[in-house]
Amino acid sequence: MRKAENDRNRCVACGLCALRCPREAIEIRKGCYAFVDITKCVGCGLCEDACPTGSIKVKEYEVARV
Numbered sequence: 001m002r003k004a005e006n007d008r009n010r011c012v013a014c015g016l017c018a019l020r021c022p023r024e025a026i027e028i029r030k031g032c033y034a035f036v037d038i039t040k041c042v043g044c045g046l047c048e049d050a051c052p053t054g055s056i057k058v059k060e061y062e063v064a065r066v
C-alpha cells in the first residue's frame with residue numbers, strides 16, 4: 001500500500017502538492033504544513049513530483065493481516 005507522507009519540518013506550505021493531488025487528499029493546515037488524508041490518498045506520487053523541497057514522499061506501507 002502506497003501513501004504520501006509529509007515531513008512538516010521541511011514543508012514550506014506552498015500548496016503545490018495540494019494543487020496537483022487528483023484526490024483532494026492534501027490540505028494546507030494553519031498556513032504551516034501540508035496534511036495528507038491517507039484515507040483519500042492513492043499513492044500516485046504527483047504531490048512528490050510537485051514538491052520543491054522534497055518534503056512529501058510516497059512510501060510503501062505493510063498492510064496488517066488479520
Ligand code: SF4
Pocket residue numbers: 003004020021022023024025026036040041042043044045046047048058
Ligand atoms: S500520492 Fe497522489 S493521491 Fe496521495 S496525496 Fe499525493 S497526489 Fe494525492
Ligand code: SF4
Pocket residue numbers: 006010011012013014015016017018033034050051052053054055056
Ligand atoms: S509542495 Fe512540498 S513544500 Fe509545498 S506544501 Fe506541499 S509538501 Fe509542503
